[in-house]
């Protein structure tokens with residue numbers, strides 16, 4: 001599908017033609033420019049990757065929950081160590097995902 005970018009706020013609209021007004025900032029249709037194929041495909045790939053990040057983030061959240069249950073259960077030190085390490089790694093990766101997604105948004109571009 002064709003993609004149109006608002007020249008005022010950068011919002012990207014998917015459609016055969018530009019919207020009458022920008023859904024984000026209200027700018028009129030004339031402010032929209034159609035993205036070329038290469039840029040449009042970058043937008044799609046970026047959305048896909050962002051989705052993967054979100055999926056991974058949710059899985060890590062689950063891993064943290066499981067680890068916390070294991071830490072509470074505290075059967076023996078070796079088990080607790082595994083759960084603590086898992087929880088720490090999951091937290092670390094989640095923070096990296098957040099930072100990376102923030103970078104995508106400020107770089108602009110494909111928001």
Ligand SMILES: [Zn+2]
Nearest residue numbers: 006009022025
């Ligand atoms: Zn706009």
